[in-house]
Amino acid sequence: DHVGFFTVKNMPVGSCLIVxxxxxxVGNAEFKVEKGEVVSVEIILGESVVKKSDLVGWILSILILIAIILLIIWFILKKKPKKSKKEVKNEDSEEKRSKQTLALMKTLSEKEKKVVDFLLEHKNKASQAKIRHNTKVPRTSLTRVLQSLERKKIVEIQKEGKMVSVKLTKFFLGKE
Known part of the structure; x- marks a missing residue:
């Protein structure tokens, strides 16, 4: 019933545990049942029980919330373009470039601009390997780009064994 009384007729003989x-x-009581005996047991509810399912639910909810917040922060930071030192140098060096250099830059393809910008940032010379690694232009494409720039008299290519050095021409820099 609503108070907590109950009766069990025909209980097996032996030891019993009621929870x-x-x-x-929560509370519990252990007792022994003998044949033909009537037993009255009082259980005192005193121990507090935290429902594990509620606790697990809260922990999972908090972890999911933290993960969502971290993802949002990561996306926000990823979208913001950071102005690096290279970009600041590019802005300063663009002001210092000659009119001829700026005019020639406008005629170049995207990959050619990448290579020329890299050379301008690195004192007008670099090895082909450094250019390839930093500009992420594939090896064959870079070779073709460098040949194209050499035909346009923008770069000079010097081969020393396996080492290929590339430098900007005086014509391109406007020093002639």
């Missing part, structure tokens, strides 16, 4: 709970409280 009772209400809301978050």
């Amino acid at each position: 009772a709970s209400k809301n978050e409280l």
Whole structure:
């Protein structure tokens, strides 16, 4: 019933354990049943029980919330273009470039601009390997780009064994 009384007729002989709970409280009692005996047992509800399913649910909710917040922060930081020192140098060096250099830059393809910009940032000379690694232009494409720039008299290519050095021409820099 609503108070907690119950009766069991025909209980087996031996030791028994009764566990009772209400809301978050729990209690238990152990007793022995003998043949033909009537037993009355009182259980005191005193131990508090935290429902593990509720605790697990809260922990999972908090972890999911933290993960969502971290993802949002990561996307925000990823989208913001950071102005690096190279970009600041590019802005300063663009002001210092000659009119001829700027005019020739406008005629170049995207990959050619990448290579020329890299050379301008690195004192007008670099090895082909450094250019390839920093500009992320594939090896064959870079070879073709460098040949094209050499035909346009923008770069000079010097081969020393396996080492290929590339430098900007005086014509391109406007020093002639």
